[in-house]
Amino acid sequence: MQNRLLVDGSPLGNYPLRIRIRITAERWWLANLRGRSSRYVVQTPSMAAALQHRLGLAIPVIVSPFIPQDAAPRQSPARGDEHSFDFVYVASGEAHKNHVNLLEAWRILAEHGHRPSLALTLDTGANPPLEKKIAQLVRDKQVAVSNCGALTKEQVDELYHRARALIYPSGVESLGLPLIEASRHGLPILASEKDFVRDVVTPVETFDPDSPLSIARAVMRFMGASQAPTEVGTANDFLSDVVR
Template sequence: MKLIVDGIIENLQDNGGCTVYFAQILSFMQNNKIDLNYIRFKDTQGHIPLFGENTQVNFQAPKWQERWRDVNLQQVTNDTVFHSTHYRLAKQKVKTVTTVHDFTYELYRKGPAKWMHSWQKFRAIRNSHLVICVSQNTADDLMKFCPIDPSKIRVVYNGVSSDYYPLDNTEQTNEVVFIGARGWYKNFTLAVQTLKHQPDLTLSIVGGGKLSDEELQLLEATIPGRYEWLGRLTDEQLNKLYNRAHCLFYPSSYEGFGIPVIEAMRSGCPVIAVNVSSIPEVAGSAAILTQQADVASFNQAFSTLDNQQVRSDIIQEGFQQASRFSWEKCYQDTLAVYQELDAISL
């Protein structure tokens, strides 16, 4: 089998979730000396490591509107498998797999951005021989928004880095962690409003870009002096934060998977989240899940976490739940999809 990967994602985001996904899978592939042909475009940050004697890098200059174009492959053979990092198809006839992470555009965006994204995504899904979904919830959403033959769908869960683990002798703080994007369904405003009723706790905000003027006004008006934007953290820094924090507060109303939930659990950090989309699938019974995304429900969850026995039980269950997920397992399951495609005839 020869795998060709279209690396366009490196031109579309700065080390976001999709980039991490492919970086992890391809690192395992290269360590296992599987033939990889990677298409890398100029002006990328190079967040996907490429190495090894079995890896060939095909450097290309991006054309105008490159992200929407089909990919022109070279030297396609009967054992070639094609995987785009962002919903693109090949010009040539080739065995194709597409990974679908979520349906946030379809649920929360409007106008041309949504139309173009959905057109490209649905076209890739319908013309792929197999489709990987990162959770059963994403697979269910796929069948709602872009129905295909269910036999083409493979659920392969995301992993979690081994850089997240409990540290010895960590002094606990009153920090509540909010991580990632803050717009739309992420419910950042609800998180801030909830902290207003938790005067002994502070809000540590990770990633998501600098705080906007509107967000700063909200924070100053609601929890003045009890918040800090920490910027982007390394895995090591984030692990330390999880270890010392009171909890991860993840009030999102929709997630294709929700990697921070597993990161926190693996670090021994309790999780408060909402019982929607993929969250219950990923968190299991190892988190405090609210039935609604509202201040009253979240405050009740914080009150529940104040019980030290509940807190201890949640942390221990979190370790067990997190052990179900790893990037190595994600790689092995993805490799099985590639091998399944390799065995078919076009």
């Protein structure tokens, strides 16, 4: 079982109709064939927990993570001080990858005077709304967001090497291969505070993936530019603000 959308009950409203129909059918298929399966194999403890919650705790589940043999080596190459990008997000454009909230976070950062560079790997032409959003932000807010397009394995490795950190706002994953790849390249990781993240890596900063402001604040903390908390006054302070 590698598709977490089949087991966690995530809403499908942001997906194209064809995908909504397919996932709904596969969810039905999974639930109705559970009595004919001798065991299930997943890659992470949180995926096992989600599957058992969906189908019943009594089902046999084996946790057996794996990655491609040509994944980044455990000994990451030496990293220099110069980087082409502050942040990289290696992900396709499906709704659960959460690019919309990530781009909104970059808008918030720009409004606070921060414009870190961000590299994306969206397949060119496959996500017109996202590409339009990127172009609008670059034009109106002068944000430094670049779409590198779909990349080969070698090009992704080079992108990791050129980035300062990985940001990973995905909301649903069965494993999260880029998390492992970036970790093996020695990149600090800013990621959603989700179980699947901590199954495989230890991020330096986490955030609520459903909140663009939370994402922006995590980026600012990483950059050493975090904001002070809101100062809480007294009841008299409140009254003076209200009646002045």
